[in-house]
Amino acid sequence: MSLPHSIREISQGTQYQGENETIVYTITTTNWAASPTTPSMVVKNNSTGADVTSTIAPSGSITASGDVITLKPLTAMTAGTTYRVEVQFTVGSNTFEVYFFVLCEV
Numbered sequence: 001m002s003l004p005h006s007i008r009e010i011s012q013g014t015q016y017q018g019e020n021e022t023i024v025y026t027i028t029t030t031n032w033a034a035s036p037t038t039p040s041m042v043v044k045n046n047s048t049g050a051d052v053t054s055t056i057a058p059s060g061s062i063t064a065s066g067d068v069i070t071l072k073p074l075t076a077m078t079a080g081t082t083y084r085v086e087v088q089f090t091v092g093s094n095t096f097e098v099y100f101f102v103l104c105e106v
Contacts, residue, residue: 010100017102022075027087030067032096036089039069046082046101056083064089077104
């Protein structure tokens with residue numbers, strides 16, 4: 001039996017990334033709201049809940065254009081670890097938070 005996805009979780013499901021890869025992910029916010037502003041992100045070790053943003057996304061910037069948020073590059077992951085990427089953005093006076101998981105593979 002599978003549990004239903006939260007409406008805050010991206011519909012593409014868990015992403016897979018090699019431990020030696022660096023990937024820039026994008027999120028289209030159309031399902032939640034249009035024209036996001038002030039995007040921010042936090043990366044957590046899904047097992048411990050520890051904030052690992054400074055290690056996993058140490059450089060770059062987050063941008064929003066139209067309905068697309070481009071995140072900082074994810075890098076330096078540890079194989080066998082699942083990370084939860086939480087992204088906040090504002091539309092008008094509302095703040096939204098969406099998330100997705102990245103499983104690091106060898």
